Amino acid sequence: MDDAIAVHDLLVDRGGRRVLDGISCTVPRGAVTGLLGPSGSGKTTFMRAVVGVQVVTRGTVTVLGQPAGSPALRHQVGYLTQAPSVYADLTVRENARYFAALHGRGRAEADQAISDVGLTRAAGQLVSTLSGGQRSRASLACALVGEPELVILDEPTVGQDPVLRADLWARFHAMAAAGTTLLVSSHVMDEAARCDRLLLIREGRLIADDSPAAIRAAAGVDDLDEAFLRLIRAGEPGSADATAGREAS
Numbered sequence: 001m002d003d004a005i006a007v008h009d010l011l012v013d014r015g016g017r018r019v020l021d022g023i024s025c026t027v028p029r030g031a032v033t034g035l036l037g038p039s040g041s042g043k044t045t046f047m048r049a050v051v052g053v054q055v056v057t058r059g060t061v062t063v064l065g066q067p068a069g070s071p072a073l074r075h076q077v078g079y080l081t082q083a084p085s086v087y088a089d090l091t092v093r094e095n096a097r098y099f100a101a102l103h104g105r106g107r108a109e110a111d112q113a114i115s116d117v118g119l120t121r122a123a124g125q126l127v128s129t130l131s132g133g134q135r136s137r138a139s140l141a142c143a144l145v146g147e148p149e150l151v152i153l154d155e156p157t158v159g160q161d162p163v164l165r166a167d168l169w170a171r172f173h174a175m176a177a178a179g180t181t182l183l184v185s186s187h188v189m190d191e192a193a194r195c196d197r198l199l200l201i202r203e204g205r206l207i208a209d210d211s212p213a214a215i216r217a218a219a220g221v222d223d224l225d226e227a228f229l230r231l232i233r234a235g236e237p238g239s240a241d242a243t244a245g246r247e248a249s
């Protein structure tokens with residue numbers, strides 16, 4: 001079982017609209033996979049399906065060999081949502097210790113998680129008094145403190161300065177090197193380039209699933225932004241590729 005996540009023909013409807021439209025893909029273990037796509041393309045919905053909190057219309061999502069959402073996965077999957085999910089009336093340290101205890105971890109792991117996200121100096125501060133970027137790092141510390149095998153991070157670096165973003169990406173790669181699987185969503189192309197593998201979603205469909213180097217090579221350009229634009233345009237109705245696809249089918 002080499003893949004941490006295997007998704008087959010995933011269809012999700014939300015608010016009467018098709019939001020994910022027949023996605024099939026796998027996410028390899030021990031690597032950082034980026035989930036890229038414009039706002040509203042379905043990234044969060046995809047992550048929710050992997051975590052097992054999204055009602056799906058059709059398809060299967062298998063996580064670490066179990067159906068998504070299985071109780072056995074509770075301690076094996078960490079999920080960082082876009083909205084901070086920490087207690088505002090507790091300090092950073094109290095939050096980290098609380099989430100550590102839920103996963104059978106202790107104070108040392110809580111302090112380590114706080115240090116890993118660069119919040120040691122603010123550890124004694126109430127979450128309600130943190131900046132937005134600090135609050136989201138406090139959430140990240142709590143998502144990582146249980147040392148889950150699979151980490152799902154929804155835009156973890158939004159609102160962080162460039163130095164912190166670089167530190168966090170170094171941390172993600174160190175975790176992957178130690179065997180953790182990470183699925184990380186982002187809008188930002190310089191972050192896409194940092195991933196081992198990329199899934200590009202547009203309007204609920206998967207339009208690329210490859211390494212950054214292979215995506216650049218297939219598009220014939222060095223710039224990943226430009227490569228994605230070409231892939232998107234190639235899939236639009238009326239484009240030469242889309243017309244050729246229709247004629248072939």
Ligand SMILES: Nc1ncnc2c1ncn2[C@@H]1O[C@H](COP(=O)(O)OP(=O)(O)OP(=O)(O)O)[C@@H](O)[C@H]1O
Pocket residue numbers: 014015016019037038039040041042043044045046
């Ligand atoms: N609770 C909901 N009810 C109905 N529609 C929803 C709901 N949540 C999301 N949607 C719709 O589903 C689609 C995909 O949303 P999703 O949040 O998965 O996109 P996203 O790619 O994560 O966007 P962003 O990058 O802006 O976070 C959007 O059209 C959105 O309006």
